[in-house]
Amino acid sequence: MKVDASNPLWRFRGITSTAMFFFAYLYLPIVVLIALSFNENRLATIWTGFTTDWYLVALSNDDMLRAAQNSLVVAVSATVIATIAATLAAMGMTRGRFRGENGVSAMLVLPLLVPEIVTAIATLLFFVAIGIKLGLLTIIVAHTVFCIPFAYLPIRARLEGMDPSLAEAANDLYANEWQAFKRVTLPLLWPGILSGAMLSFIISLDDFVISYFVGGAGATTLPIYIFGMIRIGITPEVNAISAMMLLVSIIFVSVSFLIDRIRY
Amino acid sequence: MSEVVISAQSVGKTFGAGPDMVKALGGVSVDIFQNEFFTMLGPSGCGKTTLLRLIGGFEQASYGQILLEGQPLNDLPPFKRPINTVFQSYALFPHLTVRQNITFGLEMKSVSRREANARADEMLDLVQLAEYGDRVPSQLSGGQQQRIALARALAPAPKVLLLDEPLSALDLKLRKEMQVELKRLQTETGITFVFVTHDQEEALAMSDRIAVMQSGQILQVGGPREIYEQPTHRFVADFIGDSNFLIGDLVEAPNGGRAINFGESQVINFTQDVAADKSNDVTVSIRPERLDIVGADSAVANQLAGTVRAVTYFGTDTTYRVDLDGQATVTVRMQNGDGATAQFAQGDRVGVVVPSDAIRVLVD
Numbered sequence: 001m002k003v004d005a006s007n008p009l010w011r012f013r014g015i016t017s018t019a020m021f022f023f024a025y026l027y028l029p030i031v032v033l034i035a036l037s038f039n040e041n042r043l044a045t046i047w048t049g050f051t052t053d054w055y056l057v058a059l060s061n062d063d064m065l066r067a068a069q070n071s072l073v074v075a076v077s078a079t080v081i082a083t084i085a086a087t088l089a090a091m092g093m094t095r096g097r098f099r100g101e102n103g104v105s106a107m108l109v110l111p112l113l114v115p116e117i118v119t120a121i122a123t124l125l126f127f128v129a130i131g132i133k134l135g136l137l138t139i140i141v142a143h144t145v146f147c148i149p150f151a152y153l154p155i156r157a158r159l160e161g162m163d164p165s166l167a168e169a170a171n172d173l174y175a176n177e178w179q180a181f182k183r184v185t186l187p188l189l190w191p192g193i194l195s196g197a198m199l200s201f202i203i204s205l206d207d208f209v210i211s212y213f214v215g216g217a218g219a220t221t222l223p224i225y226i227f228g229m230i231r232i233g234i235t236p237e238v239n240a241i242s243a244m245m246l247l248v249s250i251i252f253v254s255v256s257f258l259i260d261r262i263r264y
Numbered sequence: 265m266s267e268v269v270i271s272a273q274s275v276g277k278t279f280g281a282g283p284d285m286v287k288a289l290g291g292v293s294v295d296i297f298q299n300e301f302f303t304m305l306g307p308s309g310c311g312k313t314t315l316l317r318l319i320g321g322f323e324q325a326s327y328g329q330i331l332l333e334g335q336p337l338n339d340l341p342p343f344k345r346p347i348n349t350v351f352q353s354y355a356l357f358p359h360l361t362v363r364q365n366i367t368f369g370l371e372m373k374s375v376s377r378r379e380a381n382a383r384a385d386e387m388l389d390l391v392q393l394a395e396y397g398d399r400v401p402s403q404l405s406g407g408q409q410q411r412i413a414l415a416r417a418l419a420p421a422p423k424v425l426l427l428d429e430p431l432s433a434l435d436l437k438l439r440k441e442m443q444v445e446l447k448r449l450q451t452e453t454g455i456t457f458v459f460v461t462h463d464q465e466e467a468l469a470m471s472d473r474i475a476v477m478q479s480g481q482i483l484q485v486g487g488p489r490e491i492y493e494q495p496t497h498r499f500v501a502d503f504i505g506d507s508n509f510l511i512g513d514l515v516e517a518p519n520g521g522r523a524i525n526f527g528e529s530q531v532i533n534f535t536q537d538v539a540a541d542k543s544n545d546v547t548v549s550i551r552p553e554r555l556d557i558v559g560a561d562s563a564v565a566n567q568l569a570g571t572v573r574a575v576t577y578f579g580t581d582t583t584y585r586v587d588l589d590g591q592a593t594v595t596v597r598m599q600n601g602d603g604a605t606a607q608f609a610q611g612d613r614v615g616v617v618v619p620s621d622a623i624r625v626l627v628d
Contacts, residue, residue: 163353163355165351165352165353165355166355166357168322168342168349168351168355169349169351169355169356169357170357170368171321171322171341171342171343172320172322172342172343172347172348172349172417173343173348173368173369173372173416173417173420174343174344174369174372174373174420175343175368175372176341176343179372180343183368184357187359188358188359
């Protein structure tokens with residue numbers, strides 16, 4: 001590691017051990033979880049030997065696969081709807097100023113700050129009050145709401161960094177509004193859109209609290225299924241499923257990060 | 265004079281409403297002719313860019329109208345106007361190659377791909393960047409990007425090309441080169457150029473006609489020589505080049521001509537035709553290089569007496585600051601050459617000779 005001597009923090013002797021402790025605190029549990037997913041013993045906490053059987057068990061577990069499928073349906077639907085809404089919102093917020101702009105801007109990202117349990121209960125009560133049957137649809141609606149700010153922020157950042165005369169130049173060169181959007185704005189915006197979409201997808205895939213409240217019986221997503229398994233007892237199968245989810249998350253977040261770094 | 269291409273008729277533009285209202289352009293009328301290099305010159309906030317954006321269709325006029333070859337443009341969006349723009353930031357599409365940038369407008373006009381590519385080659389030749397078609401804009405220098413922006417705007421052969429301070433981002437040497445280049449392109453293509461700048465030298469060097477603007481108004485329109493030698497407003501005389509301003513009363517000259525009395529019986533003849541709506545306390549402008557400095561005892565006509573306050577030597581010329589009797593201080597610029605005889609020092613009594621055609625009586 002290249003050490004920047006101008007940073008006075010580096011003169012603090014305990015810096016290395018402090019940092020190591022910090023990272024261990026963050027990642028050790030995850031490392032243990034992954035290691036134990038290869039444990040031969042039925043009891044997840046006692047190591048007896050290496051095996052990949054638990055992955056096979058997990059992948060042939062129909063209930064688990066059904067839950068994973070539900071999660072995918074929810075995540076994909078919520079991501080698509082949230083990303084489209086976020087793109088439109090970002091375009092609206094960037095073009096021209098209007099009264100109350102700051103307020104609208106704050107409202108857009110407010111779901112990030114509201115305690116999830118509050119959102120979950122409020123959404124549940126709302127669905128019950130208007131008489132919608134709880135199920136996958138209600139989960140999708142609820143997920144769409146909290147995915148919007150995650151999709152909105154990277155798209156907005158992209159748009160802010162874009163020269164407004166680019167769209168004008170397209171108009172000037174005989175492209176109507178739609179053609180200008182399709183040929184100039186969208187291609188320049190897509191890294192932001194994709195990055196926002198991937199973030200939304202992961203957030204939706206991981207969500208437990210809101211899904212648990214508004215899902216009702218029958219609409220079991222993967223996190224809810226895992227929670228159910230743990231209540232019966234932790235087997236390495238749970239570890240294997242969790243490790244696979246982690247892998248998916250890491251892939252998506254990395255791709256999202258790399259895409260967002262695309263610059264022209 | 266040739267045909268009118270753009271005709272602005274009492275065009276005004278205000279932004280915002282109520283107490284925040286900003287008057288960007290206040291009822292401006294001007295005709296721009298076929299095949300001319302027309303420059304709108306003024307300080308920032310004078311409304312020159314607003315007028316340009318109104319012609320381009322990026323803003324809607326609050327009142328008045330703009331005609332293109334006699335047809336009102338008001339309701340046409342930018343993509344329906346046969347007018348192209350070179351933006352201050354160039355606004356090249358960063359995700360497209362140079363060639364794709366140039367063919368963009370042609371494609372939108374449904375020109376065939378083969379024809380568009382041929383046209384792009386022609387444009388690249390015109391701006392002397394024939395080898396650069398497959399690069400992307402970020403691989404080009406500022407000057408090259410500037411040329412591509414020009415090629416892109418010229419490719420659809422617009423009736424009018426708008427240029428919004430396109431040289432302001434270039435360094436001085438490149439800017440001088442591009443001034444020559446722009447003039448060449450305008451002459452070669454025969455397209456009407458409407459150019460916006462705050463740089464008076466740039467305006468004088470390139471333009472066929474210049475409109476000098478201030479506070480949302482056009483003060484004077486004319487050729488570079490006319491604008492420089494016969495300014496109508498104090499602002500014009502001050503903004504373009506250096507000028508001396510004196511205040512005097514218009515009087516009948518002893519020999520029957522027109523004259524101006526600067527007080528203390530300092531009376532100077534002048535030749536300009538002046539509408540006599542005001543004759544006391546008029547402001548006149550005199551360019552420093554038109555003045556001549558002579559010894560106090562010299563018998564040359566049309567001279568004002570004064571005392572040399574400061575002498576500054578600049579190599580090619582020498583500048584004298586002279587306190588005129590009963591008047592302000594004037595600057596006299598004398599060229600240093602073979603024929604230069606004037607040698608005066610601080611404190612010398614001198615006469616400042618004012619040629620009768622060097623005096624411009626200003627409107628305000």
